[in-house]
Amino acid sequence: MTALSTETSLAKRAAGIPFILKKASLSALVALVLFSLMIGIRTEAGPDGQLTYWTRFGELASLVGLVFGGSIVIELLRQWIGPTGAENLVPAPVQRGLSFLGRYLAPVLLIFTILLPVIFYDQRYILDLAILVLTYVMLGWGLNVVVGLAGLLDLGYVAFYAVGAYSYALLATNFGWSFWICLPLAGILAAFWGVLLGFPVLRLRGDYLAIVTLAFGEIIRLVIINWQSLTGGPNGVSGIPRPTLFGIPLDNSDDGLAAKLGIEYSPTHRIVFLFYLILALALLTNWVTIRLRRLPIGRAWEALREDEVACRALGINTTTTKLTAFATGAMFGGFAGAFFATRQGFISPESFTFQESALVLAIVVLGGMGSQLGVALAALAMIGGFELFRGLEHYRMLVFGMAMVLIMIWRPRGLIGHRAPTVYLRKAQAISSDLVKEGHG
Amino acid sequence: MSGAKILDVNQLTMRFGGIVAVQELSFSAERRKITALIGPNGAGKTTVFNCITGFYKPTGGTIRLAHDDGKVIALERLNDFRIAKQAKVARTFQNIRLFPGMTVLENLMVAQHNMLMRASGLTFLGLIGAPSYRSAEQSAIDLATDWLKRVGLLDRADDAAGNLAYGDQRRLEIARAMCTEPALLCLDEPAAGLNARESAALSELLLSIRGDQGTSILLIEHDMSVVMEISDQIVVMDHGVKIAEGTPREVRDDPKVIAAYLGADEEEAMAVMESGS
Numbered sequence: 001m002t003a004l005s006t007e008t009s010l011a012k013r014a015a016g017i018p019f020i021l022k023k024a025s026l027s028a029l030v031a032l033v034l035f036s037l038m039i040g041i042r043t044e045a046g047p048d049g050q051l052t053y054w055t056r057f058g059e060l061a062s063l064v065g066l067v068f069g070g071s072i073v074i075e076l077l078r079q080w081i082g083p084t085g086a087e088n089l090v091p092a093p094v095q096r097g098l099s100f101l102g103r104y105l106a107p108v109l110l111i112f113t114i115l116l117p118v119i120f121y122d123q124r125y126i127l128d129l130a131i132l133v134l135t136y137v138m139l140g141w142g143l144n145v146v147v148g149l150a151g152l153l154d155l156g157y158v159a160f161y162a163v164g165a166y167s168y169a170l171l172a173t174n175f176g177w178s179f180w181i182c183l184p185l186a187g188i189l190a191a192f193w194g195v196l197l198g199f200p201v202l203r204l205r206g207d208y209l210a211i212v213t214l215a216f217g218e219i220i221r222l223v224i225i226n227w228q229s230l231t232g233g234p235n236g237v238s239g240i241p242r243p244t245l246f247g248i249p250l251d252n253s254d255d256g257l258a259a260k261l262g263i264e265y266s267p268t269h270r271i272v273f274l275f276y277l278i279l280a281l282a283l284l285t286n287w288v289t290i291r292l293r294r295l296p297i298g299r300a301w302e303a304l305r306e307d308e309v310a311c312r313a314l315g316i317n318t319t320t321t322k323l324t325a326f327a328t329g330a331m332f333g334g335f336a337g338a339f340f341a342t343r344q345g346f347i348s349p350e351s352f353t354f355q356e357s358a359l360v361l362a363i364v365v366l367g368g369m370g371s372q373l374g375v376a377l378a379a380l381a382m383i384g385g386f387e388l389f390r391g392l393e394h395y396r397m398l399v400f401g402m403a404m405v406l407i408m409i410w411r412p413r414g415l416i417g418h419r420a421p422t423v424y425l426r427k428a429q430a431i432s433s434d435l436v437k438e439g440h441g
Numbered sequence: 442m443s444g445a446k447i448l449d450v451n452q453l454t455m456r457f458g459g460i461v462a463v464q465e466l467s468f469s470a471e472r473r474k475i476t477a478l479i480g481p482n483g484a485g486k487t488t489v490f491n492c493i494t495g496f497y498k499p500t501g502g503t504i505r506l507a508h509d510d511g512k513v514i515a516l517e518r519l520n521d522f523r524i525a526k527q528a529k530v531a532r533t534f535q536n537i538r539l540f541p542g543m544t545v546l547e548n549l550m551v552a553q554h555n556m557l558m559r560a561s562g563l564t565f566l567g568l569i570g571a572p573s574y575r576s577a578e579q580s581a582i583d584l585a586t587d588w589l590k591r592v593g594l595l596d597r598a599d600d601a602a603g604n605l606a607y608g609d610q611r612r613l614e615i616a617r618a619m620c621t622e623p624a625l626l627c628l629d630e631p632a633a634g635l636n637a638r639e640s641a642a643l644s645e646l647l648l649s650i651r652g653d654q655g656t657s658i659l660l661i662e663h664d665m666s667v668v669m670e671i672s673d674q675i676v677v678m679d680h681g682v683k684i685a686e687g688t689p690r691e692v693r694d695d696p697k698v699i700a701a702y703l704g705a706d707e708e709e710a711m712a713v714m715e716s717g718s
Contacts, residue, residue, distance in 0.1 A: 296557035306540035315525030436542030
């Protein structure tokens with residue numbers, strides 16, 4: 001029996017060899033076509049401005065060979081491991097351990113985050129990085145309302161971030177209003193622009209919505225650049241006031257917090273204060289989002305993502321539902337923007353490019369659309385991970401891109417793909433990501 | 442329009458470009474009765490449904506809905522979600538449209554959206570956890586539980602709707618429509634894809650909805666066993682016009698219906714019609 005099964009498996013493998021070779025040859029052929037111009041021929045401007053070129057067949061051959069060999073290795077690995085991949089790769093006890101870990105991951109992460117300034121008090125770099133990560137966590141959670149819950153693809157989220165930042169910067173520098181008055185105003189103004197954008201575009205769906213939101217993000221940036229009398233144009237706004245602890249500045253003066261408490265002044269105080277400020281703002285975003293999900297409006301968002309036609313048949317006003325999603329997401333973006341302005345002390349249109357929108361959207365998609373913990377982990381991985389590869393210098397983007405591709409192969413629905421129900425009779429069961437829709441805009 | 446009629450469709454016409462899908466169709470549905478709309482494929486039944494439920498705007502004609510309190514609503518003037526919200530017309534779809542990634546219970550909670558939105562003070566009261574909202578949510582869960590019991594899905598309440606068997610999904614869609622507490626329930630082929638036992642259970646469910654809730658039902662159906670058993674009134678359409686109307690017995694014996702609906706072969710037609718009785 002054993003002999004027989006060994007024989008058949010051998011036969012299978014033997015039958016597979018031509019297949020593997022064929023596949024590898026095809027890959028090599030594609031590589032040859034691609035690289036023959038990219039690598040095989042090197043062109044440069046000569047000393048007199050004319051075009052000079054020379055061939056590099058050696059490099060071309062080695063690369064094509066590499067693709068051929070790599071393709072064989074990957075195919076062999078796949079046959080050896082089996083078609084399903086990840087499930088077979090990770091043994092059952094490890095998976096159980098991971099699910100156990102998963103239950104306590106969120107509280108442990110939260111406690112660690114709260115204690116972070118205590119642990120790394122002297123390490124300014126880590127504190128700064130943590131503030132940056134938390135800013136993106138907050139942006140991710142804000143965009144998650146629009147993309148993850150309501151299923152509306154928004155490529156111009158940075159517009160609301162910019163509106164929030166400029167709202168605070170201009171109100172504070174022109175009128176001298178304090179951060180705590182400007183913060184809600186920045187949120188309200190961003191939400192207002194969210195609704196303004198929402199009205200014309202919400203009849204669009206899918207790709208069309210994405211393109212219009214993308215354009216909106218660019219329009220806001222261009223308006224900021226060109227409206228020089230108000231925004232200072234490309235020079236930006238500088239001298240934005242630092243936040244105060246309910247009127248007590250965190251500086252070296254006699255009225256400062258350090259002097260009042262009778263302790264020695266240190267610039268780290270301000271960093272730690274900013275850290276807890278963004279942590280509080282991010283946790284507020286998280287709390288409100290979790291809360292909203294369990295309210296009828298949140299359920300309507302998710303229902304909209306699942307099936308818009310059915311929503312209409314149930315008497316749900318899809319327009320206002322979409323608008324509230326846009327406004328809520330935009331408001332959190334505005335808060336984050338106000339924080340960004342007060343932290344930097346200087347803002348310019350360069351901080352609000354499409355790349356920021358793409359980064360935040362990548363965080364939401366990577367985290368698993370709709371999952372709060374997933375978005376936080378993804379922000380940590382994207383921003384923190386990007387810093388981690390700093391030593392690799394200009395290969396950093398390459399490594400980072402490859403890591404992204406690998407994660408999307410293994411976990412196509414994001415790090416945390418399943419969905420937790422908002423209400424239950426007996427037992428809350430996680431819903432598999434296969435059933436949850438992504439929305440069509 | 443008398444008090445006995447809940448729905449009065451008058452001279453309804455729907456054109457798509459040059460194609461006339463429905464032409465000057467008039468019929469009415471009685472209160473607390475089951476009215477069936479039947480006809481061969483392409484007769485325009487679903488188009489009529491889409492006009493009544495606001496998914497299409499009719500090219501011409503009127504659709505009047507009379508509530509129990511005597512209020513008359515012109516459905517052809519309302520659009521979209523307002524027909525479900527204000528006119529209290531609920532519908533199901535020929536190809537089931539549940540929220541597959543949400544649990545069975547969540548599906549029924551979404552159906553009570555408008556009631557819960559009011560109770561949550563447009564979200565703000567709900568956000569701070571006001572007791573009035575909590576009690577409203579509990580009563581919504583109770584209503585959902587009641588319907589889950591009636592359609593026999595109570596033990597599946599916390600499963601994803603997309604994981605239910607086909608027949609269960611059909612029943613859940615009806616329960617979801619009923620959770621909006623409609624005056625008129627429009628069902629588009631509710632028995633499609635069900636086996637004989639499930640069809641019988643569906644008939645029973647629809648009869649109990651008519652009997653216990655007093656909800657009027659408008660039904661498109663191809664399954665003659667269901668139509669003939671439960672309908673009080675049948676409207677037969679072909680090529681966008683009404684060709685017959687009456688009780689199941691009258692319609693079954695109408696030679697025009699037999700000819701149009703089941704083709705010219707009268708003997709075969711009779712056999713199919715009889716099998717449904």
